[in-house]
Amino acid sequence: MSTFATTSPFASNPLQTRSDLQNFLVGLLDPLAAHTSPGGARIHLGYTATHYDEAAAQLEGFSRPLWGLASLIAGGGEYAGVNRWVEGFANGTDRQHEEFWGDMRDKDQRMVECSAIGFSIAVAGKALWDPLSAAAKKNLEDWLGGMNDKEMPNTNWLWFRVFANLGLSKAGSPRADTKRMKADLDHLDTFYVGDGWSRDGPEGVIQLDYYSSSFAIQFSQLLYSKLAQDVDPERCAEYRKRATRFAVDFVHYFDTEGRAVAFGRSMTYRFAMSSFWGALAFADVELPEPLSWGVIKGLQLRNIRYWARQPGAYSPDGTLTIGYNYPNHNLTENYNSPGSPYWCCESFIALALPPTHPFWTAEEAPYPSVLxxxxxxxxxxxxxxxxxxxxxxxxxxxxxxxxxxxxxxxxxxxxxxxxxxxxxxxxxxxxxxxxxxxxxxxxxxxxxxxxxxxxxxxxxxxxxxxxxxxxxxxxxxxxxxxxxxxxxxxxxxxxxxxxxxxxxxxxxxxxxxxxxxxxxxxxxxxxxxxxxxxxxxxxxxxxxxxxxxxxxxxxxxxxxxxxxxxxxxxxxxxxxxxxxxxxxxxxxxxxxxxxxxxxxxxxxxxxxxxxxxxxxxxxxxxxxxxxxxxxxxxxxxxx
Structure with a gap:
């Protein structure tokens, strides 16, 4: 058969090393420049609608790549287009600018995007926060802090406010509400049901999908356990313990080819499914055999390799499509905008690690035969x-x-x-x-x-x-x-x-x-x-x-x-x-x-x-x- 139109733009990347993963990320970030607004605050990737407004949808396109960009910078990497996001922070939070994101209301989609923004400030502040003017910093502080007195859904969304306040705290901002953050964390801990698992909501909710693992809860717990261990050591230790137990179950959702079981909602996030494995490394959580560092590395990279080679996951210009293995709006939820798939950038978290970390120095190992x-x-x-x-x-x-x-x-x-x-x-x-x-x-x-x-x-x-x-x-x-x-x-x-x-x-x-x-x-x-x-x-x-x-x-x-x-x-x-x-x-x-x-x-x-x-x-x-x-x-x- 002809291979015309059946090859991914990233198929030639072997995705075996840290530099390979960096190159893949850059390959995803570069095409976004052509879709970025003049002021940098919005990324517009298509015309399909969501239940929330278009400004929030374009904010989503702006914010979600930050999971990857911030990880790259935190690990000592550089990206030539970083100023697009710095300018976006300044203009998106300026009420006088035409690209202002809009203030947050109760249960606002903008709250979701605060998670990546807070994380980026926490780990890559030198490149993304420090260059901002004093006025721009104040605007960003006020905008993020504006969610602290708003009602949020009683779900994994509470983690997004935690990371907003964590980022503000790392920046030394007076708008960081540590009491609000503790209350949110205490409530999130009531979702825990044992064996490392947390349901996506309060008692009575029977939903334990990828939001309980890589998309949100486990991923967030692991990042928090690394970033807040100096101020909340007991909780951080508990999160590491939960992750260790959870991994014993979660490994069974992946096959030897790198594919993960498709189950539940938000399948368009694709290789975010495997972000848990990179988050373990970020949090320095060493697992017992057979889940060695080489195995963890293999679970993460094989999944990313699988997705890098799916031609239908990408438009011809290298931007992500809405869908799974190919563009498909039948599977989407009412909250999936053209920028939604970039939640997959969570799986670049391993780039925040230095090349000397055992995740990178270990030889990639196959899926454990004993499992x-x-x-x-x-x-x-x-x-x-x-x-x-x-x-x-x-x-x-x-x-x-x-x-x-x-x-x-x-x-x-x-x-x-x-x-x-x-x-x-x-x-x-x-x-x-x-x-x-x-x-x-x-x-x-x-x-x-x-x-x-x-x-x-x-x-x-x-x-x-x-x-x-x-x-x-x-x-x-x-x-x-x-x-x-x-x-x-x-x-x-x-x-x-x-x-x-x-x-x-x-x-x-x-x-x-x-x-x-x-x-x-x-x-x-x-x-x-x-x-x-x-x-x-x-x-x-x-x-x-x-x-x-x-x-x-x-x-x-x-x-x-x-x-x-x-x-x-x-x-x-x-x-x-x-x-x-x-x-x-x-x-x-x-x-x-x-x-x-x-x-x-x-x-x-x-x-x-x-x-x-x-x-x-x-x-x-x-x-x-x-x-x-x-x-x-x-x-x-x-x-």
């Missing part, structure tokens, strides 16, 4: 992680967003989330092709006119090494689900068992992993006629089997129920449903379920095997793994 080929129960986030057979994914039951978020059923309610295959989101609400129904049981009570998928999970719990939960799509309909992780005897299969009680006729559709749906020449996959034809293409039969084989590996689904009354379908999904590939195919089982006086049992085996090592196509020997069948555990009371 592979196993399943692990992660009790706080209600996940079971599996790396058996070369596929890293999680089974999930029990999380849901505590407030309205677009596509939240897809982001939190699916049964499985993969590091390789990503997840899919709806692009419409009429057909199954629009639904993006991978790794979910979709139900319709109007003959397929509309569909419901699990969004709010109830009574979720671990039981006999599985996840068991309830879902109530309508009054009179209840679904009980058991998720059974892969076993050594069939390492590429996981089981889903559903017991449905219903007072109405239902149509059901259950999907496997969505996978790249094209041939090597770019045309869609051909249908194969024989079950034992294991070549590239799709196979489906009315006896409850569907499978797809492409350059990205294999995905399949089989009905293990006694009746075998579900139809296998290799469904070509509407474009742009899947986060990873714009053209996907979804092996699916569909059925009419009309037993109104007894339980309906659906017993499903799902197969997933991604390609590996940059090679296209499934790994050798996968056919033997496909021939295996997982056993339904005896404790599941199938009638």
């Amino acid at each position: 592979l080929e196993k399943t692990v129960e992660l009790h706080k986030p209600m996940h079971i992680a599996s790396s058996r057979g070369g596929h890293t994914f999680i089974l999930s039951s029990g999380q849901q967003c505590s407030y309205p978020v677009k596509q939240s059923a897809a982001k939190y309610g699916k049964f499985a989330y993969s590091a390789a295959f990503g997840y899919s989101v709806p692009v419409g609400n009429l057909t199954l092709e629009e639904l993006g129904g991978d790794n979910t049981l979709a139900l319709s009570d109007d003959d397929g006119e509309t569909w419901k998928c699990r969004r709010v999970t109830r009574e979720a719990r671990f039981e006999n090494g599985c996840l068991r939960s309830m879902w109530y799509p309508w009054k009179g309909v209840e679904v009980e689900t058991w998720l059974v992780p892969p076993q050594a005897e069939a390492p590429l299969w996981h089981l889903r068992v559903h017991r449905i009680k219903t007072d109405r006729k239902l149509t059901s559709a259950e999907g496997a992993f969505a996978i790249y749906g094209q041939r090597g020449d770019g045309r869609h996959l051909d249908a194969l006629e024989k079950a034992d034809d294991f070549g590239t293409g799709t196979f489906a039969d009315p006896q409850g089997v569907a499978r797809a084989v492409s350059r990205d590996g294999v995905s399949g689904i089989i009905d293990l129920g006694a009746a075998k009354d579900r139809q296998g379908v290799a469904m070509r999904m509407d474009p742009n449903t899947n986060l990873v590939v714009a053209r996907s195919v979804l092996p699916t089982l569909s059925a009419e379920n009309s037993a109104l006086e007894k339980d309906i049992w659906l017993v499903t085996a799902v197969f997933g095997l991604p390609s590996a090592g940059g090679e296209e196509g499934p790994r050798k020997g996968w056919e033997a793994e496909w021939a295996k069948r997982p056993a339904v555990p005896s404790f599941i009371p199938i009638a």
